[in-house]
Amino acid sequence: MNTQRDGRLAGKVALITGGSSGIGRACALRYAEEGADIVIADRDAARGAEAVAEIRSSSNCRALFVEVDVAEEASIEAMVAAAVKAFGHIDTVVAAAGISSAAYVSGVPAADNTPAEARHLINMPVANWQRVLDVNLTGVMLTDRVVARHMIEQGIAGTIVNVASSAARLALPGAADYCVSKAGVAMLTQVLAMELLAHQIRVNAIGPGFIETPMTQAMREKPDSHAAMIERTPMGRLGTPREMANTALYLACEESSYTTGHTLYPNGGMFVG
Template sequence: MEMFSLAGRTALVTGSSRGLGNSIAEGLGRAGAALVLNGSDQARLDAANEAMLARGYTVHLAAFDVTDEAAVVRAFAELDARGIAVDILVNNAGIQLRGPLVDLAAEDWRKVIETNLTSAFLVGREAARRMIARGRGGKVVNIGSLTSAVARATTGPYTAAKGGIKMLTQAMTAEWAEHGIQVNAIGPGYMLTDMTKPLADDPKFDGWVKGRTPSRRWGTPEDLVGAAVFLSSSASDYVNGQIIYVDGGMLAVL
């Protein structure tokens, strides 16, 4: 359907050299978007680039650390110089450091907050400045989590950051909606990725996830693509400030 087409648009997905970000980027490419892949590991980014090119997508690379303000500003200036206008931004970059709050070092707290929350502000700010100046609107999709709504022990900084993503999405909406920029978020449930593999390999935790989720399975990165395409397309032009949980129904039950 034409309203879901991303043809003629360019999407920057942070943290897209692997994992959820890579799958989301591939899905946006399938819908017709040109892609700007991002990561801080050049070798991994080059490998992702080769794979996307082999599938026939238009791909640009932007290797920068999303937590480094100067690097973010410089990266967007370089995109400007290359004539690449970002119409769609997916703030996906994130990390997880598990452990009790009473044992957590402040340095680790800051690392998670800066990667999962502050980066969305920094990259979102630079993208929005340009979207506003161009005067044709745009799309920002922030990646939240189940922990945008609920907490779990040993994930304190991640929970704080993802709760912040929900409210940052609303703050962005309050300021940018009048410029034709729709800002929304996706809250993934338990997804099978490299980061969660140790949890999935633990029979007790695996059983808890499947027992707690009405769909009785882990999610896959592909499960996020539909929501990402919807929120990046004209089909969502009057959807703003929302978070769509893609969680197999986990938040719907006690």
């Protein structure tokens, strides 16, 4: 078992939305390796309990699960209050909770068989658009600001890491709701970073490419879609959740002390090659 006394996040408390699965879960485990106490907040309580058990068995860190729906402001306020009640303060947050479409349920690997045309913006039901924006953009905004208010109140020079996507900069037909929500997260990160400068709170984001998580499972299982993801990625492979966690960790800790308002794109060279 690691002692983590010298870890990059020793003595810190990290709140991770979407921490039950995928990238958020990898961040929870990675941050615990660096000595942080972890609050996993998610709407999936069963996998959240598993993640908490994994942290407790592999580190000396404290870990707690809090159920939340990030689309609901009252639920986010209750999440932050529960984290502060349990551990006293929040020093860093990862806002990773997200959905790829209104129909997506994490951990249920059902392929979306809706014809591509039906997902185009001219045909997309407004309710689907709204749901994706509510979770992916408003959910991040609410998480960030409720945590930021807490940090300001307690005088904490904290860090915020939002999970955007490389889709913030790719116009993917049939995914306007997702692309726009993630482009919104990138700009939210910039504006909030400027607004929180005076409080020494840094706000950054990561914009993953195609990553091996439940979100891409249905695509990975379809040979055509799998080939298309590889084709778009100069490194010729999908990224791992741990690679995303390492990028988030850099932005969360002192090593990125002169960086704010940035989105880093760990995407296998997608925007270069």
